[in-house]
Amino acid sequence: MIGALLATLAGSAWALTALHYGVTALAILSFLLALRRSGERAGRLAERLETMENTYEAQRRMLEAAARRPRSRDDLAERLRHGRF
Numbered sequence: 806m807i808g809a810l811l812a813t814l815a816g817s818a819w820a821l822t823a824l825h826y827g828v829t830a831l832a833i834l835s836f837l838l839a840l841r842r843s844g845e846r847a848g849r850l851a852e853r854l855e856t857m858e859n860t861y862e863a864q865r866r867m868l869e870a871a872a873r874r875p876r877s878r879d880d881l882a883e884r885l886r887h888g889r890f
Contacts, residue, residue: 875881
């Protein structure tokens with residue numbers, strides 16, 4: 806009985822039209838969800854890139870400061886005497 810009812814329903818033009826719209830709606834919904842997920846991933850990657858840039862900038866500043874440091878205590882004392890520190 807149920808099989809005959811499903812066969813009749815599946816063969817009707819109304820059911821095929823409803824199935825067509827349902828599949829179209831499902832495809833659009835899955836596309837939108839994938840687009841949202843892609844946007845979230847891009848946002849995380851952008852945030853990660855910004856963090857890495859800040860880290861590299863801090864490391865670069867530390868390396869520049871280390872390159873300008875006095876090499877010995879005598880160099881430090883000389884700088885302090887001349888007010889260049």
